[in-house]
Amino acid sequence: MTPEEQKAFEDKLYAYVGVEVCSRKPAKDAVNETMIRHWTEVMGDNNPAYTDAQWAAQSRRGKTIAPPAMMYVWNQEGYSVASTGRASDPQTDMVEMLTEHGFTGVLGTNVKQEYFKEASPGDTVYVEMVIDNISERKATARGAGYFFETLATFSDQNGDKLGTQRFRVLKFIPQEQPAAAAADDKLEVPTRIPSPRGHDNGWWWNAVDEGKVLIQRCTDCQTLRHPPRPMCGECQSMAWDSIESTLDGEVMSFTCLRHPKIPGYPADPICAVIKLAEGTNIVSNVVGCDFEDVHIGMKVTGKVEQVDEKTMLPQFYPAQAGA
Amino acid sequence: MTFSLKDQAAIAGIGVTPFSKSSGVSELSLAAQCVVAACDDAGISPGDIDGLVSYTLDHNEEVDVARAVGARDLTFFSRVHYGGGAAVGTILQAVMAVASGQAENVVCYRAMNGRSGKRMGQGVSGQIITSSYIHYSWYMAYGMLVPGSWIAMIANKYMHEYGVTREDLGRVAISQRNYAQQNPRAYGYGKPLDMETYLASDPIASPLCLYDFCQETDGGCAILVTSADRARSLQRKPAIIRGVSQASTRGQEEMTSFYREELTSLPEMQLAGERAYAMAGLGPDDIDAACLYDAFTSEVIMQLESFGFCGPGEGKDMVRDGALDRDGRLPNNTHGGLISEAYIHGMNNIAEGVRLVRGESTGQPDKAVEHVLVSSGVGVPTGALILGRD
Numbered sequence A: 001m002t003p004e005e006q007k008a009f010e011d012k013l014y015a016y017v018g019v020e021v022c023s024r025k026p027a028k029d030a031v032n033e034t035m036i037r038h039w040t041e042v043m044g045d046n047n048p049a050y051t052d053a054q055w056a057a058q059s060r061r062g063k064t065i066a067p068p069a070m071m072y073v074w075n076q077e078g079y080s081v082a083s084t085g086r087a088s089d090p091q092t093d094m095v096e097m098l099t100e101h102g103f104t105g106v107l108g109t110n111v112k113q114e115y116f117k118e119a120s121p122g123d124t125v126y127v128e129m130v131i132d133n134i135s136e137r138k139a140t141a142r143g144a145g146y147f148f149e150t151l152a153t154f155s156d157q158n159g160d161k162l163g164t165q166r167f168r169v170l171k172f173i174p175q176e177q178p179a180a181a182a183a184d185d186k187l188e189v190p191t192r193i194p195s196p197r198g199h200d201n202g203w204w205w206n207a208v209d210e211g212k213v214l215i216q217r218c219t220d221c222q223t224l225r226h227p228p229r230p231m232c233g234e235c236q237s238m239a240w241d242s243i244e245s246t247l248d249g250e251v252m253s254f255t256c257l258r259h260p261k262i263p264g265y266p267a268d269p270i271c272a273v274i275k276l277a278e279g280t281n282i283v284s285n286v287v288g289c290d291f292e293d294v295h296i297g298m299k300v301t302g303k304v305e306q307v308d309e310k311t312m313l314p315q316f317y318p319a320q321a322g323a
Numbered sequence B: 001m002t003f004s005l006k007d008q009a010a011i012a013g014i015g016v017t018p019f020s021k022s023s024g025v026s027e028l029s030l031a032a033q034c035v036v037a038a039c040d041d042a043g044i045s046p047g048d049i050d051g052l053v054s055y056t057l058d059h060n061e062e063v064d065v066a067r068a069v070g071a072r073d074l075t076f077f078s079r080v081h082y083g084g085g086a087a088v089g090t091i092l093q094a095v096m097a098v099a100s101g102q103a104e105n106v107v108c109y110r111a112m113n114g115r116s117g118k119r120m121g122q123g124v125s126g127q128i129i130t131s132s133y134i135h136y137s138w139y140m141a142y143g144m145l146v147p148g149s150w151i152a153m154i155a156n157k158y159m160h161e162y163g164v165t166r167e168d169l170g171r172v173a174i175s176q177r178n179y180a181q182q183n184p185r186a187y188g189y190g191k192p193l194d195m196e197t198y199l200a201s202d203p204i205a206s207p208l209c210l211y212d213f214c215q216e217t218d219g220g221c222a223i224l225v226t227s228a229d230r231a232r233s234l235q236r237k238p239a240i241i242r243g244v245s246q247a248s249t250r251g252q253e254e255m256t257s258f259y260r261e262e263l264t265s266l267p268e269m270q271l272a273g274e275r276a277y278a279m280a281g282l283g284p285d286d287i288d289a290a291c292l293y294d295a296f297t298s299e300v301i302m303q304l305e306s307f308g309f310c311g312p313g314e315g316k317d318m319v320r321d322g323a324l325d326r327d328g329r330l331p332n333n334t335h336g337g338l339i340s341e342a343y344i345h346g347m348n349n350i351a352e353g354v355r356l357v358r359g360e361s362t363g364q365p366d367k368a369v370e371h372v373l374v375s376s377g378v379g380v381p382t383g384a385l386i387l388g389r390d
Helices: A003-014 A033-043 A053-058 A068-072 A080-084 A090-100 A178-185 A202-209 B027-042 B062-069 B083-099 B131-138 B147-162 B166-180 B195-199 B228-233 B267-280 B297-306 B315-320 B347-358
Strands: A020-026 A105-115 A126-134 A138-140 A143-155 A161-172 A214-218 A240-244 A248-256 A270-276 A281-286 A299-306 A312-318 B009-016 B051-055 B076-080 B106-113 B203-205 B218-227 B239-247 B289-291 B371-375 B382-389
Touching (some): A003 A090, A033 A068, A068 A105, A068 A143, A068 A161, A090 A126, A090 A143, A105 A143, A138 A161, A202 A214, A202 A312, A248 A281, A248 B147, A248 B203, A270 B147, B009 B027, B009 B083, B009 B228, B009 B347, B027 B106, B051 B062, B051 B083, B076 B083, B083 B218, B083 B371, B083 B382, B106 B347, B147 B203, B166 B297, B166 B315, B218 B228, B218 B347, B239 B267, B239 B347, B267 B297, B267 B371, B267 B382, B289 B347, B347 B371
Parallel strands (some): A281 A312, B051 B076, B289 B371
Antiparallel strands (some): A020 A126, A138 A143, A214 A240, A248 A299, A299 A312, B009 B218, B009 B239, B239 B382
C-alpha cells in the first residue's frame, strides 16, 4: 500500500470503532444444569458450587450457580454456523475488509472477563457487543497488522449486568516464520512448579503420585513427623516407616494469595496450615469453597487430586456436615 | 574460659549509599561505597579494615570488597545465613572477632540491587537446585512461593487469636511513613500515608495488603565495629554494644515454622531478646527506642510481645496507644524502617540504631535515648542487638 492507500484504508477501518456488532439479545437456551455439567467436566472444575445441588443448598447462596467464566457460552451460535455459515454483522464485515487487504492472518490474543453478578439455572443471559477499539498499525513478530477489541456486555432477564468480556484479535499479514512456527510446536501449558525431590522427601511425593498422603513414623519411639527428616528428633533413631493419613483435619491458619499471579497456578489460591487428625501439621490448599467461607478452626477433609497435567497434590475440602 | 561480650566493642562508623529503585551500578560498587562511607564516618582509612562480615545472601565476596576499597590483610571474614535473620548476627561475628583479638576494624556490610536486580519478592519461583531449598517443596506446588505468603500464614493466625485488626497494622505502616517525612534518604519521603489509603490498598496475601510490605531497594549499608576503647579515640560518639545475640528455637524453619503447637508468637525472637538482655544486664524497661525488623507490619506488633514490652496479645494495645510514635513509649524505626526508608535487609535498621544513640536521627525523640534495641529478620533464625550511649 502507498501512504495514500493506507490512509484511505485506515479511514474506513477506524470508522468501525464504536459500531454495534449486535444489540441486546437473549441466548437460545436458559442457563441449565446440563450445559454446566458438560462445561465443568471438560474444564476439570469440580467446585461443588456449580454442580452439587445438595451442597449448594447449604451454602451461602442456597443454590448452584453457572461458572462465571461460562458467561459467554450461552450466546454462542452453536452448530448452525457449520451448516448455514455465520450471518454477517459489522464485525465480520470489518474482518473481511482486513482480509481483502492482505491481513489474512488471525490470532486471538487476549480475553478479559469481569464479573458483577452470578447466574443460576433458569436465568436467561442476554448479550450486546460493540467494536471497542482498533490499534494503530503495529509491526509484530507475526507480521504487520491491527489489533481490534470487541466489548461484549452480558445481562440477565431483569436487565442486571452479569459481566463483560473484552476479546482482542490481531489481524495481520503473515510472514514466513520458521522460528516462530517451531516455537509454537513446543508451546506447553504451564503447570505448577514441581516439588524438588531429594533423598529425604522424594518418597513422600512419590506416594502422592500414587494417591496417598503418608506421615513418617519413627519405628523406635513411634513419634510421627512431618515434613520428613532423616532422623527422629525425639530419640535420634534413623529407622522409620510411615502411616497413611485419613486426611481429616482442621484449619490452623490460612491465606489467600492474590498477587502476584503465577502461570500454571489457579487465581487467588487459598493456602492453609492444616492440623491432621493424626497430630502432625501439613500445608496444602483449601478448595471447593469461597475464601469468605474459610475460617480458622474449620474442619476439612482432603484427597489427592491431579491439579494439572503434571501435578498430583493433596487438596482439602470443607468437611461435609455430619460426615 | 568464657567472658562476656558486654561493652567490649562499639560501632564507630556507619555508611550508606543513596537508596533507589535502580542504582545503575553494580552491587560491588554499592558495597565499596558504603564500606568507605563507614570508614569516613569513623575517620579511619579503608586500608585499616582487617575484618569483613556479610550475609550469605549478599553477592559481594569479602575479597572483592577488600580489593575494591583497598583493604590490605584480612584476618577475619565470615557470613551469616537466613536472609534478614543475618542482620545483627553480622554484628555478633564482628564483636567476637574484636573481643578475641582476631581483628581490630571489622566492617559488616550488605549491598544489593534489591529492586533492579535479584528481588526478594521473586521468592523461590526460579530453578530450585540447592539442597537448602528442598524444604520449599512443601509449599511451592500449593502456590506459596514468596515471603509474603509465608508470613501471611502466621499473621492471620496471630491476628485471629488476639483480635488484631487491619487498622492496627495500618497504624504501624503510618507511624513509620510519618517518620520518613523527616528523612530525605527514605523512599517514603514526601509520600505521606493516611489510614483511608492504607485500608484501600491492594490485597496481596490475606490479611496483608500492599502497605504491609517493605520496600525493594537498590543500596548498600555498612557498619564499622571496633573495640570500645578504640572507638572512644575516633571522631564519632561510639554506640557501645551492650548485648548481642543469635537465636533459633525448636521447630524452627526458614520462613515456614508452621509445625509448632502455636503459631501466635515468635519464640526465636523471644530467645534472642532474653539473651541480649541477659548480656547487657538490662530489661525491656531500660529500652528507650527500637528498630524492630519490619519486612511486614504484623512482625512489628508481634515483636513488642517477644521482647517483653507487653504481654502476649497486647502488642496491638501499645500500637493503639501510639507507643511507636516519636512521643510514645517506644519510638520505633524512626528512619521509616524497611517499610518506608529502604529494604537493605535490616542493615539500615542497625545504622538507625546508631543514629538514635548518637542523638542524630531525623526522627530523634525528645526524650534522652540511652539504649536502643535492634532486631534481625522475623520468621527465620534471628538475633537481637542492644546499643548503648557511652
